[in-house]
Amino acid sequence: MRHPLAPEAILEKDLGADFESAQRRSEETVQHRGVHYDTGVIFRGPGYSIPTRREDLDYAVVRRELQIIRDDLHANAVRIVGSDLTRLLTTTEIALEEGLEVWFSPMFFNYSAQETATKLVEAAKAVSLFATSESGPVTFIAGSELTLFVSDIVPAKSIELRLAKLKSDPSLLRNGRLGTFLNSLVPELRSVFRGPLTYAALMFEQLDWDLFDFVGVDHYRDDRVKDRYIAMIEPLVATGKPVIVTEFGMRTYRGAQSSGALGFGITDPKRLFLHNLPIVGRFIRPRLRAAFDRDEAMQAREIDETLTELEHAGVAGALLSTFCTPQSPIDSKPRYDLDLDSMAIVKALPRHQRGTRYPDMYWEPKMAFETVAEHYAS
Numbered sequence: 001m002r003h004p005l006a007p008e009a010i011l012e013k014d015l016g017a018d019f020e021s022a023q024r025r026s027e028e029t030v031q032h033r034g035v036h037y038d039t040g041v042i043f044r045g046p047g048y049s050i051p052t053r054r055e056d057l058d059y060a061v062v063r064r065e066l067q068i069i070r071d072d073l074h075a076n077a078v079r080i081v082g083s084d085l086t087r088l089l090t091t092t093e094i095a096l097e098e099g100l101e102v103w104f105s106p107m108f109f110n111y112s113a114q115e116t117a118t119k120l121v122e123a124a125k126a127v128s129l130f131a132t133s134e135s136g137p138v139t140f141i142a143g144s145e146l147t148l149f150v151s152d153i154v155p156a157k158s159i160e161l162r163l164a165k166l167k168s169d170p171s172l173l174r175n176g177r178l179g180t181f182l183n184s185l186v187p188e189l190r191s192v193f194r195g196p197l198t199y200a201a202l203m204f205e206q207l208d209w210d211l212f213d214f215v216g217v218d219h220y221r222d223d224r225v226k227d228r229y230i231a232m233i234e235p236l237v238a239t240g241k242p243v244i245v246t247e248f249g250m251r252t253y254r255g256a257q258s259s260g261a262l263g264f265g266i267t268d269p270k271r272l273f274l275h276n277l278p279i280v281g282r283f284i285r286p287r288l289r290a291a292f293d294r295d296e297a298m299q300a301r302e303i304d305e306t307l308t309e310l311e312h313a314g315v316a317g318a319l320l321s322t323f324c325t326p327q328s329p330i331d332s333k334p335r336y337d338l339d340l341d342s343m344a345i346v347k348a349l350p351r352h353q354r355g356t357r358y359p360d361m362y363w364e365p366k367m368a369f370e371t372v373a374e375h376y377a378s
Contacts, residue, residue: 030310032244032317033376034077034103035069035345037095038325039087044110054326057087059094064360066091066098069323073345073369074376079103079141079246079319085126092130096137102130103246103319105141105200109149110158113177116143116150117185124193131195140193141246142185144200145218146178153177160264179207186211200246203232209239214316218247221306223258229306230313242316249321249343250302252366254295257302265341266292288341291334300367303345307375320372324348324363345369 039062040054069075078100082088085106092102106123108116124140131138147153147162154162154172166172182199189197196213209215215236221229236243250256253266266288274284303320310318321343328338329348339347345368349355355364 030307030315030318031242032077032101032103032319034075034079034101034317034319035073035372036247036319036322037066037069037078037080037091038322039080039082039091040084041081041107042083042109054082057091059090061361062091063094063098065323066095066100068358068361070098070100073323073373075100075372076376077101077103077317077319079105081105081107081322083107083109085123088123089126092127092138096130101137101139103139103141103198103244105144107144107149110151112152113150113181116146117181117188120185121188121192124189128193128195131193139196139198139214140189141216142182142189142197142199142212144246145202145205146181147173147202147205150181153181173204173206178205182207182211198244198246209236209241212241215239215241215243216246217243219245220248220250220262221302221309222250222256222260222262224260230309233313233315237314243314244317244319245310245315246317246319247321248306248310248318250299250306250368251341251343252294252296252299252347253292253340254298255292256295257298266290267338267341285336286338287336288334288338292337292340293334294337294340296367299345300371303368304371304375307372311375320345326362345372 038054039057066078069078078095080088080091080095080102083106088104088106092104095102104123104127106120108119111119120142127138127140131140147166148159154165156162156165186197198212198214198216199207200216200218201207203217203219217233217236219229219233225232233243251262251265256262268287268289271284272286275281275286307318323344324346325339325342325344326348328342328344329350330339331337331350334340344366346363346365348363353362355361357365
């Protein structure tokens with residue numbers, strides 16, 4: 001959270017300097033201030049397909065949540081994420097009706113490059129109805145972190161195996177397969193979609209940003225990169241294209257900022273997999289790997305520091321991950337408090353419980369909600 005000035009600082013502050021500081025802050029305001037809105041993502045692996053986060057999608061709830069994102073979180077953008085095209089399109093239509101700009105982000109996991117390209121072009125063609133011009137309210141995100149999520153850019157059966165390959169042989173990053181894929185994909189997308197394009201890159205991915213209207217990067221800040229977080233973005237800002245930090249955020253358990261687990265979290269993967277299986281899944285309750293402590297103050301502080309740095313870094317946009325993860329509710333037993341593994345800025349409540357601040361919603365804001373609202377309102 002932002003801290004008030006100490007009393008001695010209040011006595012010493014100069015009104016002229018204060019005015020200049022306010023003027024600088026105004027000039028540094030991030031133009032595209034947004035949050036991820038998950039419509040349901042399906043993770044595929046060898047022989048399985050796992051729906052996560054949002055089994056059901058009530059469009060009345062979607063509209064209400066988008067209104068809260070606009071009016072109370074003070075965001076002007078949403079990155080609409082999901083694997084089901086109908087859900088993505090309907091949510092996009094509602095977001096546009098509510099006056100929000102949309103970063104349209106179809107997510108397809110563990111398909112081949114050819115299958116991924118076909119699905120992305122299909123999605124771009126479908127959402128082109130809403131893309132009225134090159135500077136319109138819908139930006140198409142042409143894939144996200146595809147080095148890990150496409151099955152044959154770095155050939156391996158799973159994300160974990162691809163990551164292990166990259167760690168053991170970093171030269172794989174220079175094999176050019178991602179660049180070749182995007183060089184072929186983008187003209188196909190441009191032929192069916194009139195609006196602006198970007199790609200949500202991992203910081204280490206190498207591609208030609210001249211293909212895109214925005215530079216997009218998923219860029220998390222934790223103790224490993226804290227001292228060079230902005231320095232890592234500077235080469236992207238130097239391209240001259242507007243830079244969008246397409247993904248950043250922090251989990252909600254004590255020590256998350258130094259755990260090195262931002263990518264994969266602390267949920268027991270075996271139990272989560274079994275829980276999502278048909279029939280038998282309802283008998284297996286997902287849980288965390290161990291008992292962790294809730295630390296909403298840490299999450300809020302880390303997001304506050306990240307946004308403060310981004311506001312001074314010259315980026316054009318920041319899209320926080322994420323608003324809500326309904327499939328990760330809070331629980332009085334720490335081992336089963338799945339929200340601790342969530343980057344959401346609201347905490348999903350146990351089934352059928354409603355919030356206090358928003359009695360029509362099934363969640364309650366975390367401390368980070370107010371932190372983000374303060375930044376976005378400024």
